[in-house]
Amino acid sequence: MPPISLHDDSAATLYSDHHGWLHGWLRRKMGNAGDAADLAHDTFVRVLTRSSPAQAPALRAPRAYLGTIARGLMADFFRRKDVERAYLDALAALPDVHQPSPETRAIMLEALVAIDTMLDGLKPQVRQAFLLSQLDGLTYEQIAVELGVTRRTVGNHMCKAIEHCYLLAP
Amino acid sequence: MNARLPATDAQAPRDEAVVRKEAVAWYARLCSGTITDAERAAWRQWQAAHPDHGRAWQRIESMRAALLQVPANIAAPALRMTEHARSRRQALRGVALLASTGTLGYGAWRGAGEQGFARPLLADYRTGIGQQREVVLADGSLLMLDTATAVDVRFTGTERVVRLWAGAVLIETAHQRQPQQAADPRPFIVQTAQGSVTALGTRFTVRHYDDPVDGQSGGCTEVAVLEHAVAIRAGAVAGAGAAAAGAAAGNPAAANAGHQPVLLHAGQQVRFTSSRVEAVQAAPDNAGQWRSGHLLVNNRSLAEVLAELSRYRHGRLGCDPGVAGLRISGVFPLTDTDRALALLTRTFPLRQRSLTRYWVTLGPR
Numbered sequence: 375m376p377p378i379s380l381h382d383d384s385a386a387t388l389y390s391d392h393h394g395w396l397h398g399w400l401r402r403k404m405g406n407a408g409d410a411a412d413l414a415h416d417t418f419v420r421v422l423t424r425s426s427p428a429q430a431p432a433l434r435a436p437r438a439y440l441g442t443i444a445r446g447l448m449a450d451f452f453r454r455k456d457v458e459r460a461y462l463d464a465l466a467a468l469p470d471v472h473q474p475s476p477e478t479r480a481i482m483l484e485a486l487v488a489i490d491t492m493l494d495g496l497k498p499q500v501r502q503a504f505l506l507s508q509l510d511g512l513t514y515e516q517i518a519v520e521l522g523v524t525r526r527t528v529g530n531h532m533c534k535a536i537e538h539c540y541l542l543a544p
Numbered sequence: 545m546n547a548r549l550p551a552t553d554a555q556a557p558r559d560e561a562v563v564r565k566e567a568v569a570w571y572a573r574l575c576s577g578t579i580t581d582a583e584r585a586a587w588r589q590w591q592a593a594h595p596d597h598g599r600a601w602q603r604i605e606s607m608r609a610a611l612l613q614v615p616a617n618i619a620a621p622a623l624r625m626t627e628h629a630r631s632r633r634q635a636l637r638g639v640a641l642l643a644s645t646g647t648l649g650y651g652a653w654r655g656a657g658e659q660g661f662a663r664p665l666l667a668d669y670r671t672g673i674g675q676q677r678e679v680v681l682a683d684g685s686l687l688m689l690d691t692a693t694a695v696d697v698r699f700t701g702t703e704r705v706v707r708l709w710a711g712a713v714l715i716e717t718a719h720q721r722q723p724q725q726a727a728d729p730r731p732f733i734v735q736t737a738q739g740s741v742t743a744l745g746t747r748f749t750v751r752h753y754d755d756p757v758d759g760q761s762g763g764c765t766e767v768a769v770l771e772h773a774v775a776i777r778a779g780a781v782a783g784a785g786a787a788a789a790g791a792a793a794g795n796p797a798a799a800n801a802g803h804q805p806v807l808l809h810a811g812q813q814v815r816f817t818s819s820r821v822e823a824v825q826a827a828p829d830n831a832g833q834w835r836s837g838h839l840l841v842n843n844r845s846l847a848e849v850l851a852e853l854s855r856y857r858h859g860r861l862g863c864d865p866g867v868a869g870l871r872i873s874g875v876f877p878l879t880d881t882d883r884a885l886a887l888l889t890r891t892f893p894l895r896q897r898s899l900t901r902y903w904v905t906l907g908p909r
Binding site: 461465482485486489490505506510512514529537539 | 568617
């Protein structure tokens, strides 16, 4: 991350006027002062590293603007937390001989967050069908039984999920 | 979905949305579990029919590569739990999380990986989870596929090659089965992503592990010899297609591996990665036992037994940490894991908790 300089008066004003508010707002939403401070910081980094035209909305409605960016970062933060917790749970279920090294863990966590992001926006049943097919190796017949839908519906779910991922794949 | 285009139009760009829908439909078809050989041939034709098709298929490959980054036995439960946690939190707090566009610095993508996209899906012989299958090859050799296994078989004038993409196989070479007949002069070779195993008139098993070993990604191969011997060479085999491409991409260890074959005799077992062959060990009593459809267990931990059983079962199978070390002995059916679990809970002080059929945990009784 490049060093941040408050090269612009308006940016400095933005920070001094609203940092306290943003931090408090995030703390109430997240229930954790440390995480809230980190995200408040990240939010300003986001604003300050954007090119100047993008700061126009920041000056017109600063709190709405900061809130929008913070909300996006919070969504990413919670996603990462969820994935991390789920990943650790899944690891705990493995026998010791299969425990990956810290480096491998970090890579896998990153990959899982990316997969989770790729699947974001899919309806729960569509997502479920896709995971049963792609990760558990079930046939459409088996997925249909598991989800209690027709095979045709499974086929439609799969096409929807595949196209979604096709567009979002890295 | 007929892709027969007039020859003159073959190079003219096609509409992106149309090509995308075609690629999606083909991939959906390939995943269905009921695709026919004719359809598979049609799919290959479609791929070759227009450069845009190839490019669209690259997108499908990226998607598939993204999913393959994490072993399925970790990714599947983890991604299910995140969905669960998310819906719970939304219900509890009423916080509508904004959908992120996913552009926030997720630059950690490695390439498509050496697994070779979708190879298992398109292999010559495959088994699903919990299935086993026997195939007699053209030379009379017997090839047995364990659960979730994919192999290609390529016999040429100079060699007989079985490419193991996933899972485990047991091989009885023709010479082993019919010793009175003249030996086939062509070497019989099993190739994996990590190297090759050359049969020396023999019965042996080869199993491919996706899991990272000792912190190295890329998995490993385990070989156990039941009769006679095999020669093992770690490192990608020249001309081994996808495997060679993976190793050539800058793995110096793989480049100088493969000079010294390791000889493995009956009753011995060894693991190897693409860069080295580990120390030879005594093969376990139950090597190749899976062929009988049973898992023979002699004083192993519950965690190990469940890890083995879960290969034959869809979904997640685990246990509480408190009982993971419980010593287990017995014979458990592999083709009916529900029965195996019932046997475990009847014989040992265990209780089964099932969230769904695909989510089973054993705990203390």
